[in-house]
Amino acid sequence: MKRRSFLTAAIVAALAAKSLANNCKKGKVMQYPLTPLEYPHNALEPWIDEETVGFHHDKHQATYVANLNAALDSGFKFEGSLTSLLEGLEKVPDGIRGAVRNNGGGVWNHEFYWLGLSPNKSEPSPELLLAIEKSFGSLDGLKKLLSEASVKRFGSGWGWLCVDFDGNLKICSTPNQDNPIMGETAGLEKMVPLLNIDVWEHAYYLKYKNLRAEYVKNIWNLVNWKRVSERYEAAIKDKKATL
Ligand code: MN
Secondary structure, three states: OOHHHHHHHHHOHHHHHHHHHHHOOOOOOOOOOOOOOOOOOOOOOOOOOHHHHHHHHHHHHHHHHHHHHHHHOOOOOOOOOHHHHHHOHHHOOHHHHHHHHHHHHHHHHHHHHHHOEOOOOOOOOHHHHHHHHHHHOOHHHHHHHHHHHHHHOOOOEEEEEEEOOOOOEEEEEEEOOOOOOOHHHHOOOOOEEEEEEEOOHHHOHHHHOOOHHHHHHHHOOOEOHHHHHHHHHHHHHHHHHHO
Protein backbone atom coordinates (compact mmCIF):
# COMPACT_ATOMS: atom_id res chain seq x y z
CA MET A 1 0.00 0.00 0.00
CA LYS A 2 1.28 3.46 -0.80
CA ARG A 3 2.45 5.58 2.13
CA ARG A 4 -0.32 8.15 1.79
CA SER A 5 -3.07 5.59 1.40
CA PHE A 6 -1.74 3.71 4.38
CA LEU A 7 -1.60 6.79 6.55
CA THR A 8 -5.12 7.96 5.85
CA ALA A 9 -6.54 4.47 5.94
CA ALA A 10 -5.08 3.96 9.40
CA ILE A 11 -6.82 7.05 10.72
CA VAL A 12 -10.22 5.79 9.76
CA ALA A 13 -9.55 2.08 10.03
CA ALA A 14 -12.41 1.63 12.44
CA LEU A 15 -14.79 3.44 10.14
CA ALA A 16 -13.68 1.48 7.13
CA ALA A 17 -13.91 -1.85 8.89
CA LYS A 18 -17.37 -1.05 10.13
CA SER A 19 -18.47 0.03 6.69
CA LEU A 20 -17.15 -3.09 5.04
CA ALA A 21 -18.79 -5.30 7.62
CA ASN A 22 -22.10 -3.60 6.99
CA ASN A 23 -21.75 -3.51 3.26
CA CYS A 24 -20.74 -6.93 2.14
CA LYS A 25 -24.06 -8.47 1.28
CA LYS A 26 -23.68 -11.46 -0.98
CA GLY A 27 -25.17 -11.13 -4.41
CA LYS A 28 -26.27 -7.53 -3.93
CA VAL A 29 -24.87 -4.26 -5.11
CA MET A 30 -22.96 -2.77 -2.20
CA GLN A 31 -25.15 -0.41 -0.21
CA TYR A 32 -23.49 2.05 2.09
CA PRO A 33 -25.27 2.35 5.48
CA LEU A 34 -26.44 5.38 7.45
CA THR A 35 -24.07 4.95 10.40
CA PRO A 36 -25.90 5.48 13.69
CA LEU A 37 -24.82 8.19 16.12
CA GLU A 38 -22.91 7.23 19.26
CA TYR A 39 -25.22 9.40 21.38
CA PRO A 40 -28.89 10.42 21.46
CA HIS A 41 -30.11 13.43 19.48
CA ASN A 42 -30.31 15.59 22.60
CA ALA A 43 -26.82 14.71 23.88
CA LEU A 44 -25.17 17.81 22.41
CA GLU A 45 -27.60 20.26 24.07
CA PRO A 46 -27.43 23.13 24.74
CA TRP A 47 -24.69 23.82 22.19
CA ILE A 48 -26.31 21.90 19.34
CA ASP A 49 -30.02 21.34 19.77
CA GLU A 50 -31.88 18.06 19.49
CA GLU A 51 -33.90 19.11 16.44
CA THR A 52 -30.78 20.10 14.51
CA VAL A 53 -29.03 16.81 15.28
CA GLY A 54 -32.14 14.88 14.25
CA PHE A 55 -32.56 16.64 10.91
CA HIS A 56 -28.82 16.74 10.28
CA HIS A 57 -28.22 13.03 10.78
CA ASP A 58 -31.56 11.42 9.94
CA LYS A 59 -32.40 13.63 6.93
CA HIS A 60 -29.34 15.41 5.52
CA GLN A 61 -26.79 12.65 6.11
CA ALA A 62 -29.34 10.03 5.07
CA THR A 63 -29.82 11.85 1.76
CA TYR A 64 -26.08 11.77 1.06
CA VAL A 65 -26.13 8.04 1.81
CA ALA A 66 -29.08 7.48 -0.54
CA ASN A 67 -27.51 9.53 -3.33
CA LEU A 68 -24.14 7.80 -2.92
CA ASN A 69 -25.85 4.43 -3.19
CA ALA A 70 -27.79 5.58 -6.25
CA ALA A 71 -24.51 6.60 -7.92
CA LEU A 72 -22.79 3.34 -6.99
CA ASP A 73 -25.79 1.41 -8.31
CA SER A 74 -24.95 2.54 -11.84
CA GLY A 75 -22.70 -0.46 -12.42
CA PHE A 76 -19.39 0.80 -11.03
CA LYS A 77 -17.76 -2.00 -9.07
CA PHE A 78 -16.90 -0.61 -5.64
CA GLU A 79 -15.34 -3.08 -3.26
CA GLY A 80 -13.13 -1.03 -0.93
CA SER A 81 -13.82 1.37 1.89
CA LEU A 82 -15.42 4.77 1.45
CA THR A 83 -12.04 6.25 2.35
CA SER A 84 -10.28 4.42 -0.46
CA LEU A 85 -13.06 5.41 -2.86
CA LEU A 86 -12.56 9.11 -2.04
CA GLU A 87 -8.78 8.83 -2.11
CA GLY A 88 -9.01 7.39 -5.61
CA LEU A 89 -11.67 9.61 -7.18
CA GLU A 90 -9.67 9.63 -10.43
CA LYS A 91 -10.54 5.93 -10.82
CA VAL A 92 -14.27 6.59 -10.57
CA PRO A 93 -15.98 6.76 -13.99
CA ASP A 94 -16.60 10.28 -15.32
CA GLY A 95 -20.37 9.85 -15.29
CA ILE A 96 -20.59 9.34 -11.53
CA ARG A 97 -17.40 11.01 -10.27
CA GLY A 98 -19.18 14.25 -9.34
CA ALA A 99 -21.94 12.40 -7.52
CA VAL A 100 -19.42 10.26 -5.63
CA ARG A 101 -17.33 13.30 -4.74
CA ASN A 102 -20.34 15.25 -3.42
CA ASN A 103 -22.32 12.47 -1.79
CA GLY A 104 -19.48 10.16 -0.77
CA GLY A 105 -17.73 13.21 0.62
CA GLY A 106 -20.95 14.15 2.37
CA VAL A 107 -21.20 10.75 4.02
CA TRP A 108 -17.53 10.61 5.06
CA ASN A 109 -17.49 14.18 6.38
CA HIS A 110 -20.59 13.67 8.51
CA GLU A 111 -19.44 10.38 10.01
CA PHE A 112 -16.15 12.07 10.90
CA TYR A 113 -17.96 15.12 12.30
CA TRP A 114 -20.22 13.19 14.68
CA LEU A 115 -17.33 11.06 15.90
CA GLY A 116 -15.35 14.22 16.63
CA LEU A 117 -18.06 15.50 19.00
CA SER A 118 -19.10 14.20 22.39
CA PRO A 119 -21.19 15.29 25.37
CA ASN A 120 -18.33 14.06 27.59
CA LYS A 121 -15.53 16.49 28.34
CA SER A 122 -11.99 15.44 27.43
CA GLU A 123 -8.60 17.04 26.89
CA PRO A 124 -5.99 16.73 24.13
CA SER A 125 -3.30 14.15 24.91
CA PRO A 126 0.09 15.54 25.98
CA GLU A 127 1.51 14.63 22.54
CA LEU A 128 -1.27 16.40 20.67
CA LEU A 129 -1.10 19.42 22.96
CA LEU A 130 2.62 19.71 22.32
CA ALA A 131 2.02 19.62 18.55
CA ILE A 132 -0.74 22.22 18.89
CA GLU A 133 1.52 24.51 20.91
CA LYS A 134 4.31 24.10 18.36
CA SER A 135 2.04 24.97 15.43
CA PHE A 136 -0.39 27.46 16.92
CA GLY A 137 1.20 28.69 20.16
CA SER A 138 -1.58 27.33 22.36
CA LEU A 139 -4.88 25.46 22.31
CA ASP A 140 -6.62 28.84 22.25
CA GLY A 141 -4.48 29.75 19.24
CA LEU A 142 -5.72 26.65 17.40
CA LYS A 143 -9.33 27.40 18.35
CA LYS A 144 -9.01 30.96 17.08
CA LEU A 145 -7.51 29.96 13.72
CA LEU A 146 -9.84 27.03 13.05
CA SER A 147 -12.83 29.14 14.08
CA GLU A 148 -11.76 31.87 11.66
CA ALA A 149 -11.23 29.41 8.80
CA SER A 150 -14.67 27.92 9.45
CA VAL A 151 -16.54 31.18 9.87
CA LYS A 152 -14.92 32.72 6.78
CA ARG A 153 -15.63 29.77 4.47
CA PHE A 154 -17.89 31.41 1.87
CA GLY A 155 -21.16 29.53 1.39
CA SER A 156 -21.30 25.89 2.42
CA GLY A 157 -18.33 23.82 3.51
CA TRP A 158 -16.08 22.67 6.30
CA GLY A 159 -13.23 23.80 8.53
CA TRP A 160 -10.47 21.24 9.15
CA LEU A 161 -7.58 20.50 11.47
CA CYS A 162 -5.22 18.12 9.68
CA VAL A 163 -1.76 16.59 9.76
CA ASP A 164 0.20 17.05 6.56
CA PHE A 165 2.63 14.44 5.23
CA ASP A 166 5.55 16.13 6.96
CA GLY A 167 3.78 15.63 10.29
CA ASN A 168 2.78 19.29 10.72
CA LEU A 169 -0.62 20.34 11.99
CA LYS A 170 -2.47 22.50 9.49
CA ILE A 171 -5.79 24.29 9.28
CA CYS A 172 -7.79 24.58 6.08
CA SER A 173 -11.33 24.80 4.83
CA THR A 174 -13.08 23.12 1.93
CA PRO A 175 -16.18 24.02 -0.07
CA ASN A 176 -19.26 21.83 -0.39
CA GLN A 177 -18.48 18.25 0.66
CA ASP A 178 -14.85 18.17 -0.41
CA ASN A 179 -12.33 16.95 2.13
CA PRO A 180 -8.56 16.72 2.53
CA ILE A 181 -8.36 13.00 1.73
CA MET A 182 -9.53 13.64 -1.85
CA GLY A 183 -6.28 15.27 -2.90
CA GLU A 184 -5.68 16.74 -6.29
CA THR A 185 -8.80 15.42 -8.01
CA ALA A 186 -10.61 17.93 -5.81
CA GLY A 187 -7.82 20.50 -6.13
CA LEU A 188 -6.65 19.93 -2.54
CA GLU A 189 -3.42 19.25 -0.68
CA LYS A 190 -3.87 15.71 0.56
CA MET A 191 -3.73 15.57 4.36
CA VAL A 192 -4.95 13.41 7.24
CA PRO A 193 -7.96 14.99 8.96
CA LEU A 194 -8.11 15.17 12.76
CA LEU A 195 -11.21 17.33 13.32
CA ASN A 196 -13.83 18.97 11.13
CA ILE A 197 -16.48 21.64 11.65
CA ASP A 198 -19.58 21.59 9.47
CA VAL A 199 -20.49 25.14 8.46
CA TRP A 200 -23.33 24.30 6.11
CA GLU A 201 -26.38 26.27 7.32
CA HIS A 202 -28.21 23.01 8.09
CA ALA A 203 -25.63 22.42 10.86
CA TYR A 204 -26.73 25.46 12.87
CA TYR A 205 -29.56 27.46 11.34
CA LEU A 206 -32.47 26.14 13.44
CA LYS A 207 -30.80 27.36 16.64
CA TYR A 208 -28.33 30.03 15.59
CA LYS A 209 -30.02 31.45 12.46
CA ASN A 210 -27.43 33.60 10.67
CA LEU A 211 -24.94 33.54 13.55
CA ARG A 212 -22.44 31.00 12.26
CA ALA A 213 -19.72 32.44 14.49
CA GLU A 214 -21.77 31.71 17.61
CA TYR A 215 -22.25 28.08 16.58
CA VAL A 216 -18.52 27.72 15.86
CA LYS A 217 -17.63 29.33 19.18
CA ASN A 218 -19.90 26.93 21.06
CA ILE A 219 -18.82 23.79 19.25
CA TRP A 220 -15.55 23.86 21.21
CA ASN A 221 -17.61 22.75 24.22
CA LEU A 222 -18.29 19.49 22.39
CA VAL A 223 -14.99 18.50 20.78
CA ASN A 224 -14.07 14.90 21.53
CA TRP A 225 -10.40 15.54 22.28
CA LYS A 226 -9.90 11.94 23.28
CA ARG A 227 -10.76 10.81 19.76
CA VAL A 228 -8.91 13.68 18.07
CA SER A 229 -5.83 12.64 20.09
CA GLU A 230 -6.25 9.03 18.97
CA ARG A 231 -6.52 10.16 15.36
CA TYR A 232 -3.36 12.22 15.77
CA GLU A 233 -1.38 9.47 17.44
CA ALA A 234 -2.38 6.95 14.78
CA ALA A 235 -1.34 9.36 12.03
CA ILE A 236 2.06 10.05 13.56
CA LYS A 237 2.73 6.40 14.41
CA ASP A 238 1.92 5.14 10.95
CA LYS A 239 3.87 7.93 9.33
CA LYS A 240 6.94 6.97 11.30
CA ALA A 241 6.42 3.33 10.45
CA THR A 242 6.30 4.05 6.74
CA LEU A 243 9.05 6.64 6.39
MN1 MN B 1 -23.92 18.75 7.40
